[in-house]
Amino acid sequence: MDQLEVATQETKSPWGAPALAPSPCSLADVMSEELARQLDEEGNTFPDCPDSDLKLTCTSEAETSSDLILAQMLQMEFDREFDTQLRREEKKFNGDSKVSISFENYRMVHPYEDSDSSEDEVDWQDTRHDPYRADKPTTTPKKGFVGKGKNITTKHDEEVCGRKNTARMDNFAPEVQVGDGLGMDLKLSNQVYNALKRHCQSEQRRSARLHEKKEHSTAEHAVDPKTRLLMYKMVNAGILETINGCISTGKESVVFHANGGSFEEKIVPEECVLKVFKTTLNEFKNRDKYIKDDYRFRDRFSKLNPRKIIRLWAEKEMHNLTRIKKAGIPCPDVIILKKHILVMSFIGQDHVPAPKLKEAILSSEDMKKAYYQVLNMMQRLYQDCNLVHADLSEYNMLWHDGQVWFIDVSQSIEPTHPHGLEFLFRDCRNVATFFQKAGVAEALNVFDLFNTVSGLQINSDNEADFLAQIEALEKRNEDHVQKPGKKIFNATCDGSPPQLNTDDDD
Numbered sequence: 487m488d489q490l491e492v493a494t495q496e497t498k499s500p501w502g503a504p505a506l507a508p509s510p511c512s513l514a515d516v517m518s519e520e521l522a523r524q525l526d527e528e529g530n531t532f533p534d535c536p537d538s539d540l541k542l543t544c545t546s547e548a549e550t551s552s553d554l555i556l557a558q559m560l561q562m563e564f565d566r567e568f569d570t571q572l573r574r575e576e577k578k579f580n581g582d583s584k585v586s587i588s589f590e591n592y593r594m595v596h597p598y599e600d601s602d603s604s605e606d607e608v609d610w611q612d613t614r615h616d617p618y619r620a621d622k623p624t625t626t627p628k629k630g631f632v633g634k635g636k637n638i639t640t641k642h643d644e645e646v647c648g649r650k651n652t653a654r655m656d657n658f659a660p661e662v663q664v665g666d667g668l669g670m671d672l673k674l675s676n677q678v679y680n681a682l683k684r685h686c687q688s689e690q691r692r693s694a695r696l697h698e699k700k701e702h703s704t705a706e707h708a709v710d711p712k713t714r715l716l717m718y719k720m721v722n723a724g725i726l727e728t729i730n731g732c733i734s735t736g737k738e739s740v741v742f743h744a745n746g747g748s749f750e751e752k753i754v755p756e757e758c759v760l761k762v763f764k765t766t767l768n769e770f771k772n773r774d775k776y777i778k779d780d781y782r783f784r785d786r787f788s789k790l791n792p793r794k795i796i797r798l799w800a801e802k803e804m805h806n807l808t809r810i811k812k813a814g815i816p817c818p819d820v821i822i823l824k825k826h827i828l829v830m831s832f833i834g835q836d837h838v839p840a841p842k843l844k845e846a847i848l849s850s851e852d853m854k855k856a857y858y859q860v861l862n863m864m865q866r867l868y869q870d871c872n873l874v875h876a877d878l879s880e881y882n883m884l885w886h887d888g889q890v891w892f893i894d895v896s897q898s899i900e901p902t903h904p905h906g907l908e909f910l911f912r913d914c915r916n917v918a919t920f921f922q923k924a925g926v927a928e929a930l931n932v933f934d935l936f937n938t939v940s941g942l943q944i945n946s947d948n949e950a951d952f953l954a955q956i957e958a959l960e961k962r963n964e965d966h967v968q969k970p971g972k973k974i975f976n977a978t979c980d981g982s983p984p985q986l987n988t989d990d991d992d
Contacts, residue, residue, distance in 0.1 A: 565594035648673025655682070662686050709740070713762055716827055717742075725749045725822060725829070729760065733839050736894070738799070739763045743837060744829075746821070754821055757832035761803075763796050763896075765826065800828045803896035806873060813870040815863050816891045833886050833893070840886035843920075848885065850925060857921045857929055859890045864913070864939045873898045874906050878913035880920045901940075902963070907956045911936050 572589050580586035632639050639646065651674035655664045674682075709717070720726045727745040734741045740762045746754030800823060807830070810817045818830035834840045848856060860883065867873050875882070876897045884891040899906055914935040921929040930938060933952055937943060942959070946952045 562595075569593045569595050644675075645673060647676060651676065651679035654679065658682075658686050659690055662689070709762060710765060713765070713827065716824055717760065720822075720824065720827075720829070723749075725754060726758070726760075730837065733759070738896075743832065743839075749822060754829075755819070755831045757834070757837070758821060759818070759830050759832050761800075761828040761830060763800050763826040763828075765796055797826045799896050800826045802898075803894075804828055806895040806898045809871050809873065810867065810892065810895065813866055815866055815871070816889050817895070818891075818893060833884050833891050840884040840891065842881055843883040843885055843890065844880035846885040852888070853921070853924050854926050854928065855888070856885065856890050857926045860917060860921075861930075861935070861938070863890065863892060864917070867892070868901065868910070868939050869941070872900055874901055874903070874910045875913050876906075876909040879916040904960060907940070907960055908953070910940060911953065911956060914939060 572593060576587075576589045652672045655674075658664060717726075717729055721729065724747045727747045730743045730745070732740060733743045742760040742762065744758050744760055746756055746758045748754055804820050804823045807817055807820050811819060818833055821829040821831065823829070832839070843856065864875075864878070867875060873895075875892065875895060876899055877894065878892075882892070882894045884893060899909065901907065901910070903909070911932070915932045918929060918932045918935050922931075932949075933944070933947060936952075944952060944955050946955060
């Protein structure tokens with residue numbers, strides 16, 4: 487009884503319904519072929535999942551018994567993997583750039599035959615046929631009209647001209663933003679198109695002028711790329727340790743402060759300046775009279791282009807400073823010359839430049855002392871150095887350590903210059919006017935100062951008469967001006983500092 491209850495519990499369904507016992511079968515049914523076929527069909531109700539990769543490369547009818555076909559299938563799979571990697575590299579290389587490049591020519595499988603590529607990956611910039619490109623406007627034939635009778639359309643038709651003008655906007659410069667006008671049904675009148683064309687041309691000319699000024703000109707507080715490269719070369723060569731910044735600007739030059747290094751076993755001063763002559767030609771167009779009539783540079787002046795003349799100004803200041811220094815007149819020491827950059831000693835201390843005589847706060851005694859120093863320096867400059875400053879004023883004289891220093895002598899000339907005495911008279915007038923206004927009672931007037939410096943005896947108190955006599959002297963001495971072949975000042979024997987040689991002279 488207990489065993490029967492257990493058997494009943496085992497066959498009882500957990501859902502409450504009685505479980506049906508399997509029907510017994512005979513041995514003949516088990517040995518039946520129909521039953522075996524039925525069981526085999528029931529076992530194959532879940533077929534194997536086909537290989538998706540194989541389906542991409544071959545069909546169900548593909549023959550795989552040949553080694554050649556297997557090799558071609560493997561090569562096709564390799565080419566697809568290569569194209570996939572190439573597509574990733576192309577996307578990584580282009581990034582978010584508006585201008586992209588295509589690796590389409592390097593793909594193993596043509597993109598239209600590549601079943602792996604989706605439509606969202608197609609870049610229309612990489613295809614030759616852009617579906618969004620605007621159609622070209624219909625043009626009239628050479629005869630100038632189409633149609634006959636009342637339906638004739640000439641080349642002056644408003645609609646035809648408007649579409650042609652819209653298409654011509656594609657020829658504007660790349661920097662002109664035409665927007666989506668090329669792809670729109672837009673018709674521009676001749677008046678509007680001509681106005682746009684003139685505006686684009688003027689913008690191109692303005693852009694070219696700005697580019698030329700930026701690339702080839704030295705601005706107020708900045709330098710052009712070529713000048714910056716020269717300054718970097720001086721630092722790399724050890725001539726300068728550092729270039730600190732701009733300390734002053736003038737009409738024709740910019741002055742930078744720098745820390746010196748060494749050059750050809752010579753110690754460069756700890757503090758020095760770089761005088762960079764501006765490569766703009768505006769300030770030098772009216773100053774050629776200072777150099778074209780100077781016999782030292784007359785031959786070279788006529789053979790140089792306008793930009794190389796600026797280098798001639800730097801060279802002229804170097805020679806003038808060397809001559810002035812040999813005469814014992816306080817002035818900066820020349821260290822090196824490189825094209826239009828002149829490196830000199832620094833007049834000042836601890837990065838603070840010496841004040842100009844105009845800006846210096848001097849007592850009456852110091853002002854009187856400064857006047858006699860200037861008078862003595864002008865006499866020695868004229869008689870010993872055989873030079874006229876030609877731009878001497880309170881702005882070109884510095885006050886440092888109780889002494890007046892001469893600077894800015896690039897325009898200095900010799901008295902034999904056709905206008906040498908006129909320039910000397912102008913210097914004397916500037917000096918006399920400044921010291922008289924400064925309260926120096928001993929200051930000579932312009933006429934006496936001119937005679938004292940030059941040693942000439944011109945008797946006149948009228949400026950017009952005085953200048954007339956000066957011009958007469960210049961004209962009388964014009965026949966006695968030295969020939970170009972006879973030079974009092976030999977640039978190679980005056981102890982001039984060496985120039986830095988480079989091969990990139992232009």
